[in-house]
Amino acid sequence: xxxxxxxxxTDVKEHSDKHDPNSQQSSNKCRSELGCRRSRALRGAGAGxxxxxxxSRERVLVRGPGGERHGAREGPGPEAVVVPVLFGVIFVLGVxxxxxxxxxxxxxxxxxxxxxxxxxxxxxxxxxNLFILNxxxxxxxxxxxxxxxxxxxxxxxxxxxxxxxxxxGHYVFTVCMLVSIFTLTAMSVDRYVAVVLSKKSAFLRSRRxxxxxxxxxxxxxxxxxxPVAQHQVLTGHPTAPNSTFCWERWPGPSRSVYRVSILALxxxxxxxxISCCYAKVLFHLHKKMKNMSKKSERSKRKASSExxxxxxxxxxxxxxxxxxxxxxxxxxxxxxxxxxxxxxxSQEEASEKRRKDEREREREGKREREGEREGLMDKRNxxxxRxxEREGxxxRKRQRERKREKQREMEEEGGGGKRERVREKxxxxxxxxxxxxxxxxxxxxxxxxxxxxxxxxxxxRxRERKRERRQKEREGVREKNKERQRxxxxxxxxxxxxxxRKRQRExxxxxERERERExxRGGWRxxxxxxxxxxxxxxxxxWRGVREKxxxxGRERxxxxGKxRERxxxxGRERxxxxxxxRERERERxxEREGKRVDRKIEREELIERRxxxxxx
Numbered sequence: 166x167x168x169x170x171x172x173x174x175t176d177v178k179e180h181s182d183k184h185d186p187n188s189q190q191s192s193n194k195c196r197s198e199l200g201c202r203r204s205r206a207l208r209g210a211g212a213g214x215x216x217x218x219x220x221s222r223e224r225v226l227v228r229g230p231g232g233e234r235h236g237a238r239e240g241p242g243p244e245a246v247v248v249p250v251l252f253g254v255i256f257v258l259g260v261x262x263x264x265x266x267x268x269x270x271x272x273x274x275x276x277x278x279x280x281x282x283x284x285x286x287x288x289x290x291x292x293x294n295l296f297i298l299n300x301x302x303x304x305x306x307x308x309x310x311x312x313x314x315x316x317x318x319x320x321x322x323x324x325x326x327x328x329x330x331x332x333x334g335h336y337v338f339t340v341c342m343l344v345s346i347f348t349l350t351a352m353s354v355d356r357y358v359a360v361v362l363s364k365k366s367a368f369l370r371s372r373r374x375x376x377x378x379x380x381x382x383x384x385x386x387x388x389x390x391x392p393v394a395q396h397q398v399l400t401g402h403p404t405a406p407n408s409t410f411c412w413e414r415w416p417g418p419s420r421s422v423y424r425v426s427i428l429a430l431x432x433x434x435x436x437x438x439i440s441c442c443y444a445k446v447l448f449h450l451h452k453k454m455k456n457m458s459k460k461s462e463r464s465k466r467k468a469s470s471e472x473x474x475x476x477x478x479x480x481x482x483x484x485x486x487x488x489x490x491x492x493x494x495x496x497x498x499x500x501x502x503x504x505x506x507x508x509x510x511s512q513e514e515a516s517e518k519r520r521k522d523e524r525e526r527e528r529e530g531k532r533e534r535e536g537e538r539e540g541l542m543d544k545r546n547x548x549x550x551r552x553x554e555r556e557g558x559x560x561r562k563r564q565r566e567r568k569r570e571k572q573r574e575m576e577e578e579g580g581g582g583k584r585e586r587v588r589e590k591x592x593x594x595x596x597x598x599x600x601x602x603x604x605x606x607x608x609x610x611x612x613x614x615x616x617x618x619x620x621x622x623x624x625x626r627x628r629e630r631k632r633e634r635r636q637k638e639r640e641g642v643r644e645k646n647k648e649r650q651r652x653x654x655x656x657x658x659x660x661x662x663x664x665x666r667k668r669q670r671e672x673x674x675x676x677e678r679e680r681e682r683e684x685x686r687g688g689w690r691x692x693x694x695x696x697x698x699x700x701x702x703x704x705x706x707x708w709r710g711v712r713e714k715x716x717x718x719g720r721e722r723x724x725x726x727g728k729x730r731e732r733x734x735x736x737g738r739e740r741x742x743x744x745x746x747x748r749e750r751e752r753e754r755x756x757e758r759e760g761k762r763v764d765r766k767i768e769r770e771e772l773i774e775r776r777x778x779x780x781x782x
Contacts, residue, residue, distance in 0.1 A: 249320055253316065258310045263302075263305045272295050291372075293355060295379060296348050296352045298345070306337060310337045323408040343383055343386035347435070348379075350435040357442040375616040417740075434600065568593060
């Protein structure tokens with residue numbers, strides 16, 4: 166008696182024969198005259214994570230010596246209870262969480278001002294919110310379609326849901342997987358553009374581009390997962406004729422080619438893109454922080470060099486650090502929170518006025534600090550000059566007093582020698598000359614130091630003047646642009662006022678005036694809308710041309726792929742024909758061998774009969 170146990174695995178194999186389970190050669194051999202006492206066992210009725218049906222109940226097939234079968238089924242394994250419970254918890258938590266994300270992010274809207282004199286309108290969320298919505302939609306599709314089906318696979322012995330869910334479920338599984346991967350890569354690229362390419366982010370990170378990216382992601386995922394739906398089939402097995410299984414049938418090496426391509430497009434390339442984008446973002450932020458720290462160190466050094474103006478310089482350095490920190494924060498927040506490219510004119514004017522006021526205040530504060538520093542330095546130089554002058558005056562007074570005392574002593578002594586008096590006078594003259602020379606040298610050194618300081622101040626003032634000129638030029642350009650806008654507005658306003666005056670002169674009633682004003686406002690809005698619609702139409706036409714080119718390229722690729730598939734099918738058919746011929750040859754050889762054996766048996770029997778007849782005769 167031979168016993169064979171079949172456990173739940175992903176492949177179907179045989180103990181003795183190494184033939185395909187779907188082929189009928191093994192069954193035909195067992196049905197032949199000679200018989201086949203070889204035992205076979207099912208080791209699984211599943212086909213992997215994409216929908217292969219795993220048998221959770223253990224089957225025991227017992228074959229006696231006469232060939233009769235005795236089947237018995239044991240109770241369900243632990244996975245038949247544990248796996249559906251875990252999948253149920255995942256299903257509930259995932260559905261609730263993704264629904265909350267859709268409710269919160271889908272309602273996130275911000276107000277954008279329209280034309281002057283009209284109220285702000287609500288507009289949809291930012292590109293990052295659109296990508297988050299796309300992720301939540303893909304997760305919801307996976308949870309609603311794939312999780313219940315895969316939960317029942319572990320508790321049922323065969324496929325119950327029919328052919329449609331066999332193909333559709335695995336197709337949705339691959340689509341949701343690819344969509345989630347591609348959306349994560351798109352989010353990483355979006356953050357790279359917002360942080361590193363902040364100047365171009367207002368043009369690139371728009372709602373229209375985000376919607377185009379989402380459409381491209383879904384189209385790529387739908388196209389790449391088509392082969393899964395084509396090769397997923399409901400089949401049976403010769404050892405279990407009354408049961409159905411969801412198998413994958415791939416002709417030749419196409420299965421390995423498809424798996425390698427999905428691995429490259431769905432794992433390797435997205436991983437490289439995400440890692441490169443985030444590495445560049447981190448490097449950019451690290452570089453910015455280094456530059457800010459260097460500037461703060463320079464300001465601190467300047468503050469420590471000036472001992473008298475310590476309090477003022479420290480306050481200036483703190484203000485500079487705060488302003489730099491605020492600018493960094495604003496840059497980082499603006500990169501992630503762009504509120505669209507088209508804003509109203511009133512909001513732009515208000516923001517520019519605020520910026521101008523802040524810049525003017527900063528300039529005035531810097532000028533006041535520099536003026537105070539220059540005043541303090543001038544005071545110090547004046548005090549030093551006064552001290553030197555006082556010391557020179559004191560020395561002169563002392564010398565005069567000494568001369569007077571010596572003259573008095575000489576007069577009291579009663580007329581000493583003339584030579585001694587002449588010598589003393591010469592010594593006094595030499596001392597006076599030396600003192601005068603020393604005073605001249607001190608004055609020259611002071612003048613040279615003052616000149617160097619004045620030169621440094623002149624250089625600093627020249628640099629500041631250049632900066633002010635550049636800022637004034639920039640402000641002049643901005644003011645010119647604003648003046649042009651204001652002139653246009655004034656022209657519009659003058660036209661409106663002229664029309665209103667004409668209507669007032671005509672003496673129409675208040676109701677007619679209000680109606681005409683409303684009509685005029687509606688006309689201006691319609692004109693603005695028409696211009697916007699024209700721009701949108703031009704952009705749509707351009708994108709249509711690009712899409713048509715992409716579609717043509719896709720059609721050519723599909724044609725090439727179809728040709729390759731036909732070639733692969735022809736090769737597979739030729740291989741099947743060769744195998745059939747080989748099988749027929751083997752069968753013919755076996756029949757010839759069996760015929761020879763039968764002939765030998767008959768000849769032996771005839772010889773035995775002849776011998777028996779001879780012996781009897």
